[in-house]
Amino acid sequence: MRLPASLAALLLILPAATAAEIRPGRDFLSPELRALQEDEARHPGMLWVEQGEEVWRRTPALDKPSCAGCHGDAAGTMRGVATRYPMVDRASGRLLNLELRIEQCRMERQGQPAFGYESPELLALTAYIAYQSRSLPMTVRIDGAAAPFFDAGRAFFHERQGQLNLACSQCHDDNAGRRLRGDVISNGVGTGFPAYRLEWNAVGSLHRRLRACSLGVRAVQFDYGSPDYLNLELYLAWRARGLPMEAPAVRR
Amino acid sequence: MTGTGTVSRRGIVTGAAALLATPRASRASPFEEALKAFAGEAVPRAGRVSIDVPPISESGNSVPITILVESPMTATDHVKTIVVLAEKNPHPQIARFHLSPRAGKAQVSTTIRLATSQRVTVLAGMSDGSVWSGEKDVVVTLSACVDGG
Amino acid sequence: MFNARVTMKPEAAKGEIVEIRTVARHPMERGNYPDAAGRMVPRMIIHSFRATYGGEEIFRMELGPGVSANPYIAFTTVATETGDIVLEWTDDSGFTLTRTLRLTVAG
Structure with missing residues (x-):
């Protein structure tokens, strides 16, 4: 304590500071x-990014697409995406952050059980997708x-x-x-x-x-x-x- | 890479060298035992070992350390082994590196745990049997915001 | 979970000193303390890292529990001839993770 x-x-x-930038x-x-x-040669977080890329390419089931199967090369298609989250999901009206959007995609498009919040796979995939927006400005x-x-x-x-x-x-x-x-x-x-x-x-x-x-x-x-x-x-x-x-x- | 100046070098001959040179009545600490295990009969001399480690570390969980030993790294004159010791860690011997002339230069890096603020000691064993040492003090600061609240 | 990343330039001139930088994903569980239930946590660390070049050992490291989780290890080698650099991390379970890199040497 x-x-x-x-x-x-x-x-x-x-004393209270004045509001600054x-x-x-x-x-x-x-x-x-x-x-x-x-x-990046020393950054341990890159190990998660690398795992995320693996998950991105992995086919979840015989008749289901991988993330890459729909979205292609993340370096192009996911660039800037993370800067727009959290955002409201138009269909459900719910506010989704990047993790929950990935879970939604996994359940609805890939027909798989959710990874679970804070699971290694979800952390890795979120890190991989967020990494595609590194240094881009936040724009929610x-x-x-x-x-x-x-x-x-x-x-x-x-x-x-x-x-x-x-x-x-x-x-x-x-x-x-x-x-x-x-x-x-x-x-x-x-x-x-x-x-x-x-x-x-x-x-x-x-x-x-x-x-x-x-x-x-x-x-x-x-x-x-x-x-x-x-x-x-x-x-x-x-x-x-x-x-x-x-x-x-x-x-x- | 920060080298040790000649003045401080002589001033620091204490640490590793003095510990082994002075006979002790009391039982050796794990740190002293690790020193002895590495140096054997050789008396470590201060010098030739540069340690690049942040003087203040924000976490004892991972402290980056780079060690550079002055050596031509030829077949007849090279560094064979390097040991990293932390006196106040539960296991003072952190790591031991084995090098050969094929390294080209005697430079190694890793990330270490420090249980608390303390002195990090590095010994280098040469092909001629001599042992050299260097030391750096690291202050580990406490974080205000930890998961344990 | 046990994976590793290695950073090394793929080509070098003969005689050039090449740096090999690695990060391995491993908890480096130092063990020997009781968990919340009072059971002793067993040690589970990478205890050995080894590098060969053209089949010959060029670098070896013995790791203790004082090496951090997800350890960074960097060392150098002189580029001698085109060949494979093989890196091996071995932990207390006996598992060895291997990464092989091709170094192309010109001149």
């Missing part, structure tokens, strides 16, 4: 981690059918939560750039996910990271793919509009 005490104490003594995740990395993120839509999801996500971001009674915005808007123990608080954009996190020794999803945030402020941890995190993901993506996709990023 040492973290909450220090966290609360730190936030008490810090939202900076990309890589700006908050040490030079060593930034170099690792940019060096928040108008029309997306508007209610966006509003809910924005409200979630500013709502005080948990035993520490902290809103996302208190760390990631008001105190971004300041130190919290050995960390520099980032703007909390999700553009690096799925990311290779040193703490995990593995690639994990944005929702896994959000669950750690929720636990950090002693709030409810929502399920993977839950509406609460999906709405928040949309708000985070809009907040990062114009910033480059970094997935698979390296994070601490």
Whole structure:
């Protein structure tokens, strides 16, 4: 319980910072981690990307197409796709992030059981598809059918939560750039996910990271793919509009 | 690649060299045993070993390290083995590398775990039987945001 | 899950020093501590990495539990003649992952 005490104490003594520009995740990395993120020969996340390419090409069943069977070469067809997620699925009216869109495709087009959130295959395929948008600017839509999801996500971001009674915005808007123990608080954009996190020794999803945030402020941890995190993901993506996709990023 | 200056080099002859040169009454630590196992009867001399490792690491889970040993890497004069030791790790011997003149240069890299802030010691065994050593201190900082909350 | 990526230039001049950079996917479970249920977690690490060039060993590494998960290993070799560079990672289960790269040497 040492973290909450220090966290609360730190936030008490810090004056509120003025709203500044939202900076990309890589700006908050040490030079060593930034170099690792940019060096594909060392970046462990590339192992997941490589696995994702395998899954992309794999025929799921005799009479069912592989991802490549419909979409062809991902380098062309998937370029920029991840920058537009989460988006509202026209048929169902649901908000889908990249993971859930892949699962939908797998179930409806390939007739296969879902991989399952945070499964190795889904992480790998998501990382592979997101990788095709690396360095492209985020461009989610928040108008029309997306508007209610966006509003809910924005409200979630500013709502005080948990035993520490902290809103996302208190760390990631008001105190971004300041130190919290050995960390520099980032703007909390999700553009690096799925990311290779040193703490995990593995690639994990944005929702896994959000669950750690929720636990950090002693709030409810929502399920993977839950509406609460999906709405928040949309708000985070809009907040990062114009910033480059970094997935698979390296994070601490 | 950061080399060790001559002044500090002499100042650091302590570590590996001193440990082996001084007789000890108490039982050897796992670190000392690993040192002894590598150096054998040779007394390590400080120098010829450059260690490139971040002085401050944000995670002890994976710390990049590159080791460069000064050597012509010829048939008659080359580095045969390199060992990486971390005194405060539960298992101080992290890795041992075996090289031959076919390497062209004695440079190896890997990623290591450091249980806590500590000194990393590298020993290089040469074809003439001599052992050289280098050391670098690494500070491992604590993260505020961990999955355990 | 156990796969590996290798980065190496495919062609080199005779006598040139070529760097071989590898990352292997492995948890490098250091073991010897109790899990949540109180059972001791067994060690499961890549304990050996070996490289041959034209059938002759050019590099070997013994890994302990102090090597990170998904370890990066880089080393060098002098380009002598066109041939295969074979890399082998072996873990505590006895499984060996092999990657073969062709190095074409000119001159």
